Amino acid sequence: NAGVTQTPKFQVLKTGQSMTLQCAQDMNHEYMSWYRQDPGMGLRLIHYSVGAGITDQGEVPNGYNVSRSTTEDFPLRLLSAAPSQTSVYFCASSYSRIAGGHYGYTFGSGTRLTVV
């Protein structure tokens, strides 16, 4: 019963480098999303997907790309890393966006990213 698995747990990037944060869930959830957590800011939505092949922007999408080729996987790509993207990133999933709002999302354990 893995739930939501995020890799890597820690990453240090140099400014301008690109990388992909991986997220996989084994609960057959249709809805998946990426959040970033910054001190004093709470969790802010970056991108979300309501099913395979369907993605949309959240509150802070700039500098990030996503795709959803399968129900299980929802990778987050940083195109050209900037120090402002230093944060803790969480992937979350739910049966649906509305269900997640009422019954809660399942979150991964996070990826701590530092951009120097």
Added chain:
Amino acid sequence: DQQVKQNSPSLSVQEGRISILNCDYTNSMFDYFLWYKKYPAEGPTFLISISSIKDKNEDGRFTVFLNKSAKHLSLHIVPSQPGDSAVYFCAAGYGNKLVFGAGTILRVKS
């Protein structure tokens, strides 16, 4: 523009006493509200939710109260236990929009 505010960054409570965590929101469109708990190095875990048609929801030691006229949400934990020490996030949403507060650190002293 912070639509969901948790004005207390931290709260310290004695074991066995009540913990009260507060949350204020500004958007009248929000129609469901949730509380999440987060331990260090882990993702947030869902705790309890309430829809705008109710003013109270209870689950064991956890009770959420909603005051729509004041746009205020609170989480009561009774009795508080040392294992409750964590960061608590409130969240509010409507439709496809869900907004989180900045979190309150709860410390329960034994």
